[in-house]
Amino acid sequence: MKKVTWIQGGVCAPKGFSATGVHCGIRKNRTKVDLAMIVADKPCNSAAVYTTNLVKAAPLLVTAKNLKNGIAQALICNSGNANTCNADGEAKALVMCEVASKAAKVSPDDVIVASTGVIGQPLPIEPIIRAEKNLRETLSREGSIQAATAIMTTDTYLKEKAVLFEIAGEPCRIGGIAKGSGMINPNMATLLAFLTTDVVISQDALVKALKDVTEDTFNMVSVDGDTSTNDMLSIMASGMAGNKEIKVGTPEYKIFENALFQICAKLSREMAKDGEGATKLITCNVSGASSIDSARKIARAVINSSLVKTAIFGADANWGRIMCALGYSGAKVDVNAVSVTFASSKGKILVCQNGAGVDFSEELAKEILSENEVDINIGCSDGASSVTAYGCDLTYEYVRINGDYRS
């Protein structure tokens, strides 16, 4: 992968963007901001991908309509309520667009709208309406951290990244914020992540890059196997970097796609690492698979297995559970030619070769698995496809959080 430079500033790092996050009152805790807004100086070529869940949050339906012309200029998102499975959901999502329209002085149909939180409870819209002035007054070039904080639910830390790269000598940037951390499963446009960029890029190229990169980044994250109703990933391109317009199939497109991949992969790792109750990031690297589809199936099955997740929580080198998950994944794989290696900053250890156990030091395995970032490397002998999936362990804390989420 081509080197990129990590910079500060999140969604405000690219030229032409402001952001904010305020406490409007959907959450009772006044110290937790709960309403985020991102605003571009001018209308942006924009794109989004959405959950594949049949039950879709009302704001996603409104966003899809607003993005039909490929243009957006602002984004508004509340946490604390998903605005899903509510009869008045779309009407309220439209009100949110109006609020952003007034606060940011943009057209209401150029607004991307999102919500995250509990499903099936009416969204309190009054606090959002009342927040318009506050949003307008706090909007700033340094507001990314506030926006990233405002979209958090059970996340324990904010996720904000920005990347700097060059296109024909012109410095370009992509910034992003994201939130986890439950109801997260691959094979969709996972979770909430909002990206900004200042590149000049054609609408086609932006849509294609977002879709392709999502497959190998956000769609390879799993916290608990539940595909949310509210997942959305969006990107707005201000075009203020002044580069020559990026078009599909050009060298510039490759450079942009690489930078986009790197920031999405970084945010995906963060998402998995901060999965509900997680103590460990689990990265599953599959290589030598018969096809990309089989590689993905194996990586997802392993990363999703409750038995693998609890074993890693317990730092137990119970590799049989990995073979088990591989076996039911639906992948085309020669199970008698599979190897499994655990790795972390403490070293690496081969535990299974040709589909059967090998002698290994339980002490070293325990030491490796006790780190807070653990790799499961699965080697197949079926082809040349490889893939990486991101997940986390399953812990007492996950059960505690989700045993009383609404209360």
Added chain:
Amino acid sequence: MKKVTWIQGGVCAPKGFSATGVHCGIRKNRTKVDLAMIVADKPCNSAAVYTTNLVKAAPLLVTAKNLKNGIAQALICNSGNANTCNADGEAKALVMCEVASKAAKVSPDDVIVASTGVIGQPLPIEPIIRAEKNLRETLSREGSIQAATAIMTTDTYLKEKAVLFEIAGEPCRIGGIAKGSGMINPNMATLLAFLTTDVVISQDALVKALKDVTEDTFNMVSVDGDTSTNDMLSIMASGMAGNKEIKVGTPEYKIFENALFQICAKLSREMAKDGEGATKLITCNVSGASSIDSARKIARAVINSSLVKTAIFGADANWGRIMCALGYSGAKVDVNAVSVTFASSKGKILVCQNGAGVDFSEELAKEILSENEVDINIGCSDGASSVTAYGCDLTYEYVRINGDYRS
């Protein structure tokens, strides 16, 4: 459903069967029997269904060979070691057949062999060889409880059922034992369950009935979404009830199938109720679905959702998670016409209608969900298909058990 009579005796209730369970030493704990045997007085028409996992336990491969001619006379099963992912697995499974052959005085290729426990550790075969005498001497008409105990792993109680029914005035019986309680997921021949019956039945009819009934019983159980490498369900028919031979498509077949369904459904419920760490049995009843396939997809997705399972653990009426699971299930369903009702011995409560929330008493909901058997009833408006799935809650105890299973 036609009424059946529940009787005592487990796998020894049908005429012509003996059983035993002994401590051979695979488990260090001498108070836990770890080797089960079931023996028929004469060769039986027999059938089995197996896991769909590509990684298959060695004993399953041996059983499939032995059952090619449709005949078995004995069954041997150890707990404490899965005999899976071992290079010498098949050779040792064949030794287990030899042991049963000598202990039960049957042909070694008329033996059904199974193992359950940790994957990927060499099976200690010496203790099993040494147990031959003990197996032979303890075999008895009252041995079902010992056999049921010997196949338990993390199960907290033994599962043993027997049913009495009549075919043209002749009393007939089916008995069964089963074990859970982790690595259990629908869409296969789930877990270990061994059935016996004394009906006279054609091989075709036995195979068909077992396959069909499995779809709506064992295959509708989920504890943790992990499809085991060792799942197997078998049945041996001694033919000693003296009824007219049961053939496919006859009224007698229907009677037999009903009795088989009832004992399999009962064992399935027990399996779910005693899922690893479970405090609650969750039964998900889906009705009005567009097809049986869609009904199964919905019921399985709901019963498998970690978020639904933890909510029920916390007695939290968080029905949005049920709608979410329904939405990603892959079922063809009009999500705006779905209703959700919770029910238990404390009453029932409607929480969602036409895909949106309704006002309900949180106090009553909490009371209903605090019982140890909870129903989730999902009404669709797409057709006339209905199905029931069995699962359990996800608890701290599940994490504890699986965080240090091997140790």
